[in-house]
Amino acid sequence: MKILHIVTLHTPDHAFGGPTRVALNLSKVQRAQGDDARIMALGDGFVGELPREVEGVPAHLFQARHLLPMFEVSGITSGALLLAARRRMRGADLVHVHLMRDLVTLPAALLALALRRPLVVQTHGMVDPTEKRVAQLTDLLGVRKVLRGADAVLHLTEMERLDVNAVAAPVPLTRTVRLVNGVRPQKRKPARDPGQPPTVLFLARIQERKRPEDFVAAMPAVLAKYPDARFVLAGPDTGALPGTLELAARLGVLESLDHVGPLGHQEVLAAGRRADVYVLPSIEEPLGVSVLEAMSVGTPVVITRTCGLGPDVAEAGAGRVIDSRVGEDEANAQKVAQAILELLEPKANAEAGDAAWQLVNEHFTIKAVAQTLRRTYEDVVRRKAAPR
Structure with missing residues (x-):
């Protein structure tokens, strides 16, 4: 399966944190299982050319443009990324957008809907009810449409499921799937030595x-x-x-x-x-x-x-x-x-x-998470291919 993960940002110091790490971890397992998984994101803070792979995962990175600096990560974008996304989406079997209220993942998700590509969105706890006027406007202009139109919406916790439903209201979301974060199993370290400074x-x-x-x-x-x-x-x-x-x-x-x-x-x-x-x-x-x-x-x-x-x-x-x-x-x-x-x-x-x-x-192993996600992907692709 050809899987395109779209996340907002990758930097040398991993400043964006969780969503990019999750996208990378999932991509690595998916590639090990034979899938063609890759990520698309903005790149920022690199000296020279942007990397073409991250931790062994093919990466399509585009230089971040700080269009609205006052909104920090939510205000960066790249016209080149969005143009390339259209081409990449047409060649993918499924688009997995790590969604937030920004100028990268939101327009990418809207594009996937417009192209009628199988779309899975994962919000990582970043889309919830808010009193902020700009965020409310963003919800009105696109977030609700993405949540309602996605073939599956992934949530980490029951609270997040309630939050995304509140944002999508009054239309209830019926294609939500709980997907926890996962990590690779590691060797257990030795017991603490009480004679050493902690x-x-x-x-x-x-x-x-x-x-x-x-x-x-x-x-x-x-x-x-x-x-x-x-x-x-x-x-x-x-x-x-x-x-x-x-x-x-x-x-x-x-x-x-x-x-x-x-x-x-x-x-x-x-x-x-x-x-x-x-x-x-x-x-x-x-x-x-x-x-x-x-x-x-x-x-x-x-x-x-x-x-x-x-x-x-x-x-x-x-x-x-x-x-x-x-x-x-x-x-x-x-x-x-x-x-x-x-x-x-x-x-x-x-x-x-x-x-x-x-x-x-x-x-919380990444292998178990990937198995759950694989079942979700297959269900999404099957439903998308079924005659209407």
Whole structure:
């Protein structure tokens, strides 16, 4: 099967995060199974020519044009990409659009509808009801039409299914399919050595929504018990790094904080292996790939109840799931610190690490996700080919 994944953006530091990572992971498995899967996206931040493949996946990248800089990622586009998309879509058996309210994936999805190509859209928690006027206008001009016209709409959680239905209202969506994120199984790392200084990891885009300040604010309480502990702040900065480092300086913990910047995929897994606890205190996180990658090597996690993985982590005992609220910074930091301290205890760390590793291998492998997606693709193509 010839599959064209369309995602908004690919950069050298993987600043766009989840949707591009999901598209790449799916494409790699699909290609290994004999499909011709490839990605189409904007490229930005590269020196010289844009790459023609990413991690072994053929990539059709076009230089990003910052048409509306005030809207950041949502305001970039490329006329050349949209022209090429028409040709690529005609040669594809199925178009898989990783949809958001932007000037790349939305017009591409509308084009697929106009060409009557089999269309699967995946929203990654990025399309939900909103009070923002520009987003409401975007919904009116195109998002609703795409959701209603797609041959399948993929959602990560039940909350996301309700959200996309609310955006598509009053027309109910009848072709929704739950598709979780998945990662490749990894070898379980050795149990934590209680004689070594612990390492605590934050690995995600450094932006306000991910709450890196809560991670830093938890450091004094942990350092009071483990003065040699290292805290690693990894990921591309998308606006919150200066404030996060300033907070660390004010709290006097800057010397215990290692800011390592963005990491490649193999570096991400290596960082997870070195860490004793992974922390992502994000207020809203549909189903974080970085959380899954940490658990895939046997690292227990600290996440919030508004993370889509919260129920799974809590039920499996794969870490700690905490309450976190905007505007309650001190209370949030205390909860993060307490969760970290609990998971640094050797017995708790070993039990949660085992549970995390088993959770990923039983429910969140990329192979299982790809099998579910394959059934969805085949159903879509069959329905599309049926006489009307």
